[in-house]
Amino acid sequence: MRGAGASRGKPKTDRPRRGMFRRKRVCRFCVDKVEFIDYKEVRMLIASIPERGKIQPRRLSGTCAKHQRKLQTAIKRARQLALIPYVTD
Numbered sequence: 001m002r003g004a005g006a007s008r009g010k011p012k013t014d015r016p017r018r019g020m021f022r023r024k025r026v027c028r029f030c031v032d033k034v035e036f037i038d039y040k041e042v043r044m045l046i047a048s049i050p051e052r053g054k055i056q057p058r059r060l061s062g063t064c065a066k067h068q069r070k071l072q073t074a075i076k077r078a079r080q081l082a083l084i085p086y087v088t089d
């Protein structure tokens, strides 16, 4: 289903327009209410791995400690299964 002309105009309007995009300090997993990070979800993992294949630090990603840890575990597992690369070069 595609949201065709769904709800418009959010109640909260106190959002300063600073920063380009994806610069929020909120953990995206918390926002999505992700409790378990699946190592099979390659797409999600790849989003946390910038080009070099390293895991993006919390500082940059804004991921909270809890989720960062789960993410790390998931990434490591995915690497072992060769779902994602150790190093991209």
Ligand SMILES: [Zn+2]
Pocket: 027, 028, 029, 030, 031, 063, 064, 065, 066, 067, 068
């Ligand atoms: Zn979180």
